[in-house]
Amino acid sequence: xxxxxxxxxxxxxxxxxxxxxxxxxxxxxxxxxxxxxxxxxxxxxxxxxxxxxxxxxxxxxxxxxxxxxxxxxxxxxxxxxxxxxxxxxxxxxxxxxxxxxxxxxxxxxxxxxxxxxxxxxxxxxxxxxxxxxxxxxxxxxxxxxxxxxxxxxxxxxxxxxxxxxxxxxxxxxxxxxxxxxxxxxxxxxxxxxxxxxxxxxxxxxxxxxxxxxxxxxxxxxxxxxxxxxxxxxxxxxxxxxxxxxxxxxxxxxxxxxxxxxxxxxxxxxxxxxxxxxxxxxxxxxxxxxxxxxxxxxxxxxxxxxxxxxxxxxxxxxxxxxxxxxxxxxxxxxxxxxxxxxxxxxxxxxxxxxxxxxxxxxxxxxxxxxxxxxxxxxxxxxxxxxxxxxxxxxxxxxxxxxxxxxxxxxxxxxxxxxxxxxxxxxxxxxxxxxxxxxxxxxxxxxxxxxxxxxxxxxxxxxxxxxxxxxxxxxxxxxxxxxxxxxxxxxxxxxxxxxxxxxxxxxxxxxxxxxxxxxxxxxxxxxxxxxxxxxxxxxxxxxxxxxxxxxxxxxxxxxxxxxxxxxxxxxxxxxxxxxxxxxxxxxxxxxxxxxxxxxxxxxxxxxxxxxxxxxxxxxxxxxxxxxxxxxxxxxxxxxxxxxxxxxxxxxxxxxxxxxxxxxxxxxxxxxxxxxxxxxxxxxxxxxxxxxxxxxxxxxxxxxxxxxxxxxxxxxxxxxxxxxxxxxxxxxxxxxxxxxxxxxxxxxxxxxxxxxxxxxxxxxxxxxxxxxxxxxxxxxxxxxxxxxxxxxxxxxxxxxxxxxxxxxxxxxxxxxxxxxxxxxxxxxxxxxxxxxxxxxxxxxxxxxxxxxxxxxxxxxxxxxxx
Amino acid sequence: xxxxxxxxxxxxxxxxxxxxxxxxxxxxxxxxxxxxxxxxxxxxxxxxxxxxxxxxxxxxxxxxxxxxxxxxxxxxxx
Numbered sequence: 001x002x003x004x005x006x007x008x009x010x011x012x013x014x015x016x017x018x019x020x021x022x023x024x025x026x027x028x029x030x031x032x033x034x035x036x037x038x039x040x041x042x043x044x045x046x047x048x049x050x051x052x053x054x055x056x057x058x059x060x061x062x063x064x065x066x067x068x069x070x071x072x073x074x075x076x077x078x079x080x081x082x083x084x085x086x087x088x089x090x091x092x093x094x095x096x097x098x099x100x101x102x103x104x105x106x107x108x109x110x111x112x113x114x115x116x117x118x119x120x121x122x123x124x125x126x127x128x129x130x131x132x133x134x135x136x137x138x139x140x141x142x143x144x145x146x147x148x149x150x151x152x153x154x155x156x157x158x159x160x161x162x163x164x165x166x167x168x169x170x171x172x173x174x175x176x177x178x179x180x181x182x183x184x185x186x187x188x189x190x191x192x193x194x195x196x197x198x199x200x201x202x203x204x205x206x207x208x209x210x211x212x213x214x215x216x217x218x219x220x221x222x223x224x225x226x227x228x229x230x231x232x233x234x235x236x237x238x239x240x241x242x243x244x245x246x247x248x249x250x251x252x253x254x255x256x257x258x259x260x261x262x263x264x265x266x267x268x269x270x271x272x273x274x275x276x277x278x279x280x281x282x283x284x285x286x287x288x289x290x291x292x293x294x295x296x297x298x299x300x301x302x303x304x305x306x307x308x309x310x311x312x313x314x315x316x317x318x319x320x321x322x323x324x325x326x327x328x329x330x331x332x333x334x335x336x337x338x339x340x341x342x343x344x345x346x347x348x349x350x351x352x353x354x355x356x357x358x359x360x361x362x363x364x365x366x367x368x369x370x371x372x373x374x375x376x377x378x379x380x381x382x383x384x385x386x387x388x389x390x391x392x393x394x395x396x397x398x399x400x401x402x403x404x405x406x407x408x409x410x411x412x413x414x415x416x417x418x419x420x421x422x423x424x425x426x427x428x429x430x431x432x433x434x435x436x437x438x439x440x441x442x443x444x445x446x447x448x449x450x451x452x453x454x455x456x457x458x459x460x461x462x463x464x465x466x467x468x469x470x471x472x473x474x475x476x477x478x479x480x481x482x483x484x485x486x487x488x489x490x491x492x493x494x495x496x497x498x499x500x501x502x503x504x505x506x507x508x509x510x511x512x513x514x515x516x517x518x519x520x521x522x523x524x525x526x527x528x529x530x531x532x533x534x535x536x537x538x539x540x541x542x543x544x545x546x547x548x549x550x551x552x553x554x555x556x557x558x559x560x561x562x563x564x565x566x567x568x569x570x571x572x573x574x575x576x577x578x579x580x581x582x583x584x585x586x587x588x589x590x591x592x593x594x595x596x597x598x599x600x601x602x603x604x605x606x607x608x609x610x611x612x613x614x615x616x617x618x619x620x621x622x623x624x625x626x627x628x629x630x631x632x633x634x635x636x637x638x639x640x641x642x643x644x645x646x647x648x649x650x651x652x653x654x655x656x657x658x659x660x661x662x663x664x665x666x667x668x669x670x671x672x673x674x675x676x677x678x679x680x681x682x683x684x685x686x687x688x689x690x691x692x693x694x695x696x697x698x699x700x701x702x703x704x705x706x707x708x709x710x711x712x713x714x715x716x717x718x719x720x721x722x723x724x725x726x727x728x729x730x731x732x733x734x735x736x737x738x739x740x741x742x743x744x745x746x747x748x749x750x751x752x753x754x755x756x757x758x759x760x761x762x763x764x765x766x767x768x769x770x771x772x773x774x775x776x777x778x779x780x781x782x783x784x785x786x787x788x789x790x791x792x793x794x795x796x797x798x799x800x801x802x803x804x805x806x807x808x809x810x811x812x813x814x815x816x817x818x819x820x821x822x823x824x825x826x827x828x829x830x831x832x833x834x835x836x837x838x839x840x841x842x843x844x845x846x847x848x849x850x851x852x853x854x855x856x857x858x859x860x861x862x863x
Numbered sequence: 864x865x866x867x868x869x870x871x872x873x874x875x876x877x878x879x880x881x882x883x884x885x886x887x888x889x890x891x892x893x894x895x896x897x898x899x900x901x902x903x904x905x906x907x908x909x910x911x912x913x914x915x916x917x918x919x920x921x922x923x924x925x926x927x928x929x930x931x932x933x934x935x936x937x938x939x940x941x
Contacts, residue, residue: 261929274923274926291909293909295911455930456930456931459926459927459930460927462923463888463924463927466916466919466920467920470896470916471895475907489911489912490908491908491911491913491915491919495915
């Protein structure tokens, strides 16, 4: 029988050979002809011995996709895989290797992988280590709290399949993050499953742990615990109860250790397994064997309580961990589920995923906008608070843009969809926040190094402590003769100390200190319309001592407005403005538009001029009611023989204030002046004042002349002005400030600000700005409000304080806890201060406290 | 192929090195214990202490060695 099947994923002759070999090995295959060009394989096989499914399975096992033969292009996913050689070569131990023949193209791409099976920060370090070993992986950031890995890699050198295989090779599972909604549902389910599992484990451990503890302690202190029933003190019963604890709640630590060791990695499970295993083994031996003096006492309570406390820690961690990533869930919750679109002239309700660009969407009051678009008909007010933070609904008229996930408040309207799916503003915000939460702040490097070597260091310390107490301490400090440990053997005492050292150590607290705070910080930012693109920007923002503001569009509104009207004695202000507006009504110049808008704002009726002429560089000339109106410069007036000496003082005053002043002449008489200027945004002055109070120098950069720039700077209270700077020189001005030793943030919104945003230590793009500016910035402010610049710096300072507190706590806890556990105070108090069970309780609380401290940030105000 | 062979070698050599170094540490432990017991009318350590101690020391030493040796051997083989 001869059949042809489609093979997807082959990129080179190596793939060709691998597929040929895989199919040839199937029993019953007589011949195989693989075509790299046609992406197919023609197979001749004995029907009855094998079948097409078995052949397809062999292809799949070799790392390729097999399907029906088709001459059409495979789907996009398959197309993608064609770019990437998915070949996995396994050695005899199942280790995944890369074929040596691949060459890098140098084009890096990024991917987020969902990781399962991590139990502590050491696991995250293990995954980072194994991924970095893959040739072509440029950077990796594994977030333990989010259970995600963000990898930057060269697809020509390493494939996603390779990376997944490498992760799975060390005992974890990994998958591509697919649809966000689906991924979120899966994450929530996994978290709920973990909470449920740990809750059951906790109940078993506590229910059995309490009688075990009472029973075991009653053996040691019968007078103190007289009320404990005698059957509970039976070692064999304690053995049975503890064995149940070890098998059910305790199994996870041993299974985790086994998986880790099998793949050559160590994690938190190993510390716990060694500690509880040693206590249990010694107790079992004491129960069933006669080991002589010093071995009468059992330590079942130690093993059971250790497990109970650590399971309690894992339960609390599972419940609090979900709260740190609440921001993403809140953002996802904003998305609409359905949309009403016009299909063949009829309104039809469809799932939001089915809305395509160009569809006309119908909106009624109270409904949530499904996608981004442009209003085509109707009027309404839309509540955009969830995206921009603006509490007042924004009026929408035909031609205005609308954002998906905002709420239509009052009227009905229709809009044309312009951005759908992952292109919508909300989807991009979610993506940005998610990436930021997975990214690492430079401060985390220290914590990563420590967490990566922590387990090894703790085992070394535990071994040293054992040697010390076995050979030196036990005899030197008379432990065997002490009241508390009378009759204890040197081995058991040294073992107790050794176990306590293992159990008290908490790499989780060290590993969680930074990511937990960054997650809460970036999430809080997103809730307030401040999008921080990564940990690096977040960390750098708290260090800045100089902020450079672009003038036009950032500090000012970016469009001129009518500011002053000066009239001569014989004329009224209204008459002067009316004449100026009549002259400018036909003009398309921004200054003219500002005058006409100014007149309209004062409810002045402005009729059309009978004639209109623009005089380039000088002004305009118009005819109205038989009169000749001139509006423009001194030169225009002089050329027409109009005396303006009586208006010179006012003209100069306004020019010194940075305004553009224009004289108005009617026939041969100068009747007044109108002045136009780019005005400050509502909160510009307030923002600059607050930045000053924070000890930050504020600089303004502009292409305007020094006089105009100084006038604006004076109004807003800015210390230093960089005027007459050409757009291409803005970046070099930032460089000069950096050369002065300053840490500079640049706030801008235009395309011409992009180089300066990139050059600065922290680029802050205003939300109403261009995509290029937002791409170049480390922080994006969704709302066009300068007070958010202040809020973002406050947020950065708050987050960094939390990180420092967390790291101080985590390092401090381990630095104090480990020596205490090693019995450093025994010589002074003749007792061990921390028992293994107490150590387990401390350890469990340590990582929970780091997460809880980070969550406290949610209560802080940044505005 | 070369990489696969190297990986196999690293694993094998690491296991041997870990076992050897753990045995050395256990022997040191045993020697010290016997040394402390020698010349005493009442030995400080019972046989159970020494045996249990050796097992525990071996386990901890293996954990430490198995974490340290693969890195060293991989560097040497490169």
